[in-house]
Amino acid sequence: MRTVRQIMPSQKVNMGGIILDQPLPQKGIDQIDPFLLVHHWSDILPGGQKQGEVGVGPHPHRGFAPVTLIFNGNVHHRDSMGNNSIVKSGGTQWMNSGDGIIHSERPGKEIAENGGSFEIIQFWVNAPAKNKRDKPSYQPLSKEKTPWTYSDDELIKVGIVAGEFSNTKSNIETYTPLTILRFEIQEGGEMEIPLPENYNAFIYILDGELTINKKNKGKTRDLIWFNNDGESFKIQGNSETRAILLSGSPINEPLATYGPFVMNTNREIMEALNDYQSGKMGILVENFED
Secondary structure, eight states: OOOEEEEEEOEEEEETTEEEEEEESBTTBOOBTTEEEEEEEEEEEOOOOOGGGSSEEEEEEBSEEEEEEEEESEEEEEETTSOEEEEETTOEEEEEOTTOEEEEEEEOHHHHHHOEEEEEEEEEEEOOGGGTTSOOEEEEEOTTTSOEEEOTTSOEEEEEEESEETTEEOOOOOSSOEEEEEEEEOTTOEEEEEOOTTSEEEEEEEESEEEETTTEEEETTEEEEEOSSOSEEEEEESSSEEEEEEEEOOOOOOOEEETTEEESSHHHHHHHHHHHHTTTTOOOOOOOOO
């Protein structure tokens, strides 16, 4: 049975005026290979805004997969490859940025104008060197097309975002082996989660409280990081709880990062900057309805 290595509360960060919870990275922990970053944005949007005034406008990426899980509201994705997609609550936007892409992510027009509950998690998954210059791809996954399964007691609902779980496989294409799960847990729900022992793994709790292996307790906004010392662990809901599991095979390669670029060397970072500035990653012009 896997043991808990560390339980870390999230830190508040300001990203361009948006206040987020950031469980990863933290002081002294740059990554949990292959995961580089986790941002949790939960807010009540006031309304009375235009869509172009909210969210994150056009920006580049290269060398990894930025992934957005939508929990409340919806997210409008546009990119320099011509993709234009709105994914609603319960869905996922998975983008393999590869050689370079420019995209924007904004709350939908209706929620910008009328306001309401908005909640997403974005996490970054590193790509191995051999895939960092692949052609970019965008994979939207709606709640309806997400595979779902239940614990034996039917008190835990599990959404399979990527990888395989309980003999059910997601259609999302990933650079490396991953198991990414969503949990909707009722109080008292129990479940054993099998994982390959070599997978690095952690749970992030959006809200509620979990007990791991009948021993360690995690609460709202905690990241629970596991040791690689077993092939499963048990979860129990102490209250109504929402959580995600991020797990995957480590890449074990040198890491060089600068803002939205994740490469292996500083020279590759400079090349990415030059390619972006010279327009080699394309152009994104957002068109908004009045």
